[in-house]
Amino acid sequence: ADWEAAVSAVQKLAPDASILLACHMNPDGDALGSMLALGLGLRALGFSRVQATFPGPLEVPEPFVTMPGLELLVPAAQAEPAPELMMCFDAASISRLGEVAGQVDTAGVTVVLDHHASYTGFGTVHLVDVTAAATGVVADELLGRLGVELDRAIAECLYVAVATDTVSFKSSMTTPAVHELAARLLATGIDPADIARRVFDTRPYGAVRLYGDVLSRAQLEPAAAGGRGLVWTYATLADLAQHGQKPYVLEPLIDAVRCTAEADVSCVVKQLAEREWAVSMRSKGGSDISAVAVALGGGGHRLAAGFTGRGELREVVDSIVAALGD
Ligand code: 5GP
Ligand code: MN
Ligand code: MN
Structure with a gap:
């Protein structure tokens, strides 16, 4: 330096x-x-x-x-x-x-x-x-x-x-x-x-209720990430509006989702606008997700990275699955 x-x-x-x-x-x-x-x-x-x-x-x-x-x-x-x-x-x-x-x-x-x-x-x-x-x-x-x-x-x-x-x-x-x-x-x-x-430990009541909704729709894809597994969930602008919350309250969710024992890679896909999503990704070591994020237009570290994805939710998730490879 x-x-x-x-x-x-x-x-x-x-x-x-x-x-x-x-x-x-x-x-x-x-x-x-x-x-x-x-x-x-x-x-x-x-x-x-x-x-x-x-x-x-x-x-x-x-x-x-x-x-x-x-x-x-x-x-x-x-x-x-x-x-x-x-x-x-x-x-x-x-x-x-x-x-x-x-x-x-x-x-x-x-x-x-x-x-x-x-x-x-x-x-x-x-x-x-x-x-x-x-x-x-x-x-x-x-x-x-x-x-x-x-x-x-x-x-x-x-x-x-x-x-x-x-x-x-x-x-x-x-x-x-x-x-x-x-x-x-x-x-x-x-x-x-x-x-x-x-x-870390102070969030509005509405955020706690929102976490319940978002975590209850977590999806496990065991075959993804070279069979090491992917777990992901998402939050829409409608979710935020329903609970009266601002986007920052979604930050801790990745730490809850990445607990999943059956998955090496975890993602939270957060809607920014129509067909625009901020993606937070974590890996436990099996995948270099900095490279994955860079390939998808973002960046980060080997075990913690992110990018902005465009399209429908499923298209964004499919792009992650494809970039993680098999
Ligand atoms: P987080 O999931 O906590 O938002 O971000 C994890 C890491 O990925 C951070 O180091 C952050 O700098 C990087 N990151 C997250 N989103 C983006 C993005 O849209 N573009 C780039 N270049 N890096 C991102
Ligand atoms: Mn930062
Ligand atoms: Mn930093």
Whole structure:
């Protein structure tokens, strides 16, 4: 990784230089947490013009509304058009930056912090570690090299980033170094039980009822994925409307579906619009689903990936079955 180039890009800026941080659309805990941690760190270093943004409407999903650093957020339309420094977080490709992608071309320097196997190589300075459990791990390393001291606010952002992307320290990416980072974060005084309750364990009653509907229609296809099995389910816009829920509440469903002992690969197919579906995929190790997602126009990691599928539900599922091969 280009650590020295990243550090010097920051160190040669004047205190009032324009800095724009951006993360991927529909941000998750890693995208928001790594971005806000860097934003707070740059502010602590004395930079006065730090903006953070993500494409789409500036709606922070309910689990993250208590995160420190949200005051740095501006709507994408109001973001600095040609920042002196841009930093991108947890976005493997420029398309994940939506309408903020234009700034990547006009920025003085674009530093990319990421950990996706499907990273396309965009940007000028690459801090991309495909062995990192989260972009938050990369952000921690950069903050350390910039001489930023971890305070409680920065630690909470990084903790949310790492805890979400490792599925609460359960993923195969959870190394000793990840636990050492968690220990340093906890030493600042953050409360992991309180964070977990806010981020993972609080959803509206309507969401719980919706989970019942969606899980009750899970389908097992034992012959798929080379006979290792596929389990999948789906949620439509009508399901969300019926229970009065927003799309973010569907995120935890993949963790329930992937429990299925009889299937190596699991999918949740979430309707975005007429004939448009966001697909979350997980594998227990039998399939490289990053490659499957890339083949279907998306990206991700070997064991956790996704894409946007078009067509009828059954066509999208059939495309997954075909891409998994036999
Ligand atoms: P999730 O299922 O949690 O939404 O996403 C799992 C992984 O797949 C994440 O690392 C995410 O970046 C990646 N991913 C999910 N959806 C898409 C997509 O539409 N395009 C790309 N490029 N990656 C995706
Ligand atoms: Mn992400
Ligand atoms: Mn991530």
